[in-house]
Amino acid sequence: MTMQDIRELPLIDLGVKKTRSICGYCGVGCAVDILSKDNRIIGIQPAMDGPANLGALCVKGQFAYDYVHHPDRLKKPLVRREDGKLHETTWEEAIQVAADGFHKVMKTYGREAIYGVASGRTPTEADYLMQKIYPRGLRHSQHR
Amino acid sequence: MTEAHPVAATRMKKALARGSKLIVADPRYIKLAELADLYLPLRVGTDVALLLGMAHVIVRENLIDHKFVAERTTGIEEYIEHVKQFTPEWASSITGVPAKDIESAAIMYGSADKASIYYTLGITEHICGVDNVQSLSNLALMTGHLGREGCGINPLRGQNNIQGAGDAGAAPSDYPGYQNVGKPENKEKFEKLYGRKLDAERGITKVTALDRCGDGIHAMLIDGENTLVSDPDREHTEHALKQLDHLVVIDIFLTETAEMADVVLPATAWGETDGTLVNTERRVQRVRAAVTPVGEAKPDWEILSMLANAMSIPGFEYDSPKEIFNELCSVTTIYAGIDWDMIDDGQYQWPVPYKGHPGTPRLHEDGFISGKGIFKVIGYRDPAEVVDDEYPVWLTTGRRLQTYHTRTQTGRSAGIEYLAPEEYLEVHPENVQKWGLTDGGWAKVTSRRGEVKIKVKATPRSPKGTVFASFSFAETPVNMLTGSGYDPNTHTAELKVCTVRVEPM
Numbered sequence: 001m002t003m004q005d006i007r008e009l010p011l012i013d014l015g016v017k018k019t020r021s022i023c024g025y026c027g028v029g030c031a032v033d034i035l036s037k038d039n040r041i042i043g044i045q046p047a048m049d050g051p052a053n054l055g056a057l058c059v060k061g062q063f064a065y066d067y068v069h070h071p072d073r074l075k076k077p078l079v080r081r082e083d084g085k086l087h088e089t090t091w092e093e094a095i096q097v098a099a100d101g102f103h104k105v106m107k108t109y110g111r112e113a114i115y116g117v118a119s120g121r122t123p124t125e126a127d128y129l130m131q132k133i134y135p136r137g138l139r140h141s142q143h144r
Numbered sequence: 145m146t147e148a149h150p151v152a153a154t155r156m157k158k159a160l161a162r163g164s165k166l167i168v169a170d171p172r173y174i175k176l177a178e179l180a181d182l183y184l185p186l187r188v189g190t191d192v193a194l195l196l197g198m199a200h201v202i203v204r205e206n207l208i209d210h211k212f213v214a215e216r217t218t219g220i221e222e223y224i225e226h227v228k229q230f231t232p233e234w235a236s237s238i239t240g241v242p243a244k245d246i247e248s249a250a251i252m253y254g255s256a257d258k259a260s261i262y263y264t265l266g267i268t269e270h271i272c273g274v275d276n277v278q279s280l281s282n283l284a285l286m287t288g289h290l291g292r293e294g295c296g297i298n299p300l301r302g303q304n305n306i307q308g309a310g311d312a313g314a315a316p317s318d319y320p321g322y323q324n325v326g327k328p329e330n331k332e333k334f335e336k337l338y339g340r341k342l343d344a345e346r347g348i349t350k351v352t353a354l355d356r357c358g359d360g361i362h363a364m365l366i367d368g369e370n371t372l373v374s375d376p377d378r379e380h381t382e383h384a385l386k387q388l389d390h391l392v393v394i395d396i397f398l399t400e401t402a403e404m405a406d407v408v409l410p411a412t413a414w415g416e417t418d419g420t421l422v423n424t425e426r427r428v429q430r431v432r433a434a435v436t437p438v439g440e441a442k443p444d445w446e447i448l449s450m451l452a453n454a455m456s457i458p459g460f461e462y463d464s465p466k467e468i469f470n471e472l473c474s475v476t477t478i479y480a481g482i483d484w485d486m487i488d489d490g491q492y493q494w495p496v497p498y499k500g501h502p503g504t505p506r507l508h509e510d511g512f513i514s515g516k517g518i519f520k521v522i523g524y525r526d527p528a529e530v531v532d533d534e535y536p537v538w539l540t541t542g543r544r545l546q547t548y549h550t551r552t553q554t555g556r557s558a559g560i561e562y563l564a565p566e567e568y569l570e571v572h573p574e575n576v577q578k579w580g581l582t583d584g585g586w587a588k589v590t591s592r593r594g595e596v597k598i599k600v601k602a603t604p605r606s607p608k609g610t611v612f613a614s615f616s617f618a619e620t621p622v623n624m625l626t627g628s629g630y631d632p633n634t635h636t637a638e639l640k641v642c643t644v645r646v647e648p649m
Binding site for chain 1: 148149150151152154155300301302303304305306307308309311312313314319320338343347348350353360361362363364365366367368369371389390392395396397398402403405406407408409410411413414415416417418419420421422423424425427429430431432433434435436438439440441442443444445448449450451452454455457459460462465468469471472489490491545546548552553554555556557558559560563
């Protein structure tokens with residue numbers, strides 16, 4: 001039996017879900033299977049048929065996934081209040097404060113005074129929307 | 145490559161096992177150099193000189209692909225005249241690489257039937273990044289090493305979706321699909337599509353925007369980037385962000401940058417998000433959610449839509465990433481032949497100009513998009529900073545295998561924390577002794593912009609007179625030191641070269 005045969009054996013049903021995805025680190029774009037159970041990621045397997053990686057995966061792609069469930073994850077929106085500190089709030093308030101701040105700056109200084117920084121880490125859809133919000137103002141894709 | 149693109153490096157190692165030859169040009173004796181047939185230890189920032197010397201030899205040895213040059217390029221005569229003055233001996237005097245090795249490299253590359261060039265940020269993060277890339281392009285054009293299998297110039301993208309970000313229009317010069325902002329017909333097209341007036345001018349780069357904070361730029365929206373730690377010259381970046389009236393950050397953790405924000409919006413992480421990523425081969429692939437988001441975190445596309453709606457910008461009534469991706473496909477030619485339902489197996493590499501097109505694994509097979517390949521006449525110039533009595537040591541920065549960027553993610557993964565818990569400065573063993581340092585001891589590194597305390601590691605991977613560190617650790621903010629200069633075209637910082645002083649502590 002090859003490693004590939006072993007990997008393709010049906011999992012004994014321990015409630016483990018397999019989701020095909022792409023590693024989120026570098027630009028090589030290795031295909032992976034995310035193993036999850038009870039709504040937690042419990043492992044990553046390289047996809048043997050991944051077009052870019054052909055079954056290979058590096059130390060980051062294989063093991064650096066537990067940040068997803070790290071207690072430091074932001075769980076609620078934060079706004080800075082009069083005490084100068086960030087406080088948890090509702091989405092409704094946070095979006096309103098964010099939008100009001102941009103409106104105020106645009107009113108005082110003009111449309112070109114606001115700037116957006118898109119990410120080379122988010123899915124393409126986020127980058128597309130960022131440039132749609134700022135069809136001129138943006139724009140940076142961090143060249144890495 | 146074994147550090148920053150390890151899996152791509154495995155493909156290269158397989159090619160070596162099949163008999164391919166490898167030339168490695170790198171100031172540091174990196175892992176890949178151990179496998180090379182020829183290793184060229186050039187001084188940091190002297191790539192143009194090395195490549196001019198190689199071009200000189202290719203001309204001298206008549207290794208020019210005359211058929212390719214005649215059919216597909218323009219400007220060779222002037223270029224040949226130009227490189228005649230740059231002998232390998234001249235190149236050696238600048239780069240420190242022995243002239244005979246420059247000759248061997250030129251002959252090996254020039255006489256190969258198929259040869260390809262791979263590079264990453266060691267080429268682009270210089271004040272002459274564009275010159276470096278065009279120098280590589282000159283070599284590929286003169287030898288006809290383009291548009292065929294096993295050839296080409298292959299930049300390896302460092303982030304999972306830098307390619308997709310550029311494709312989607314996240315650069316100052318282009319609308320989605322590299323449609324130039326300066327062309328009136330493009331402006332008209334996107335005004336019609338987006339239902340509002342757009343500016344005709346190109347945007348500004350982040351470097352310029354940070355320079356103008358408080359003077360022209362007064363509010364920023366930063367999505368998924370720890371700008372404060374990842375950008376050069378940290379003090380300058382921090383000062384700039386503090387000048388803003390309003391800063392909104394979207395991220396998965398309270399990064400150093402998010403801590404400065406007025407509003408922080410929690411995004412879903414990898415493994416919680418559906419969407420598309422585009423890899424360095426222009427392969428459009430699907431990421432999928434395996435678990436539900438933590439707390440109230442939302443995907444970036446939803447956050448940006450909510451924000452746009454609250455700002456009364458029309459056209460943001462999206463219910464799914466599928467709708468957004470399909471809209472992107474419909475407004476570009478490079479994605480025109482694909483949609484969300486067609487990319488499940490990642491089988492398409494753009495351009496896919498129409499439905500039924502198989503995609504384009506190799507560019508430039510039948511011609512260049514812009515017409516003829518143009519030889520660029522380029523001269524060598526020194527880096528922004530050159531070693532002197534006060535700052536006598538070269539510092540070059542980069543990445544390590546186990547950590548990623550500013551460790552927002554890998555710093556919160558237990559196994560990685562065990563493998564790579566701290567940063568260290570790589571110093572040649574002779575320099576360790578000469579400078580009064582101790583292996584494993586502490587050193588103070590000072591540049592014109594700041595100073596950093598860092599542990600010393602004696603290693604012959606660093607050449608004498610040059611030290612190396614990654615910028616990944618917030619505790620060891622190496623980007624306090626960098627930021628000596630920027631490429632005038634791209635505003636990419638010269639993160640690969642600055643000069644420092646190294647002292648024991």
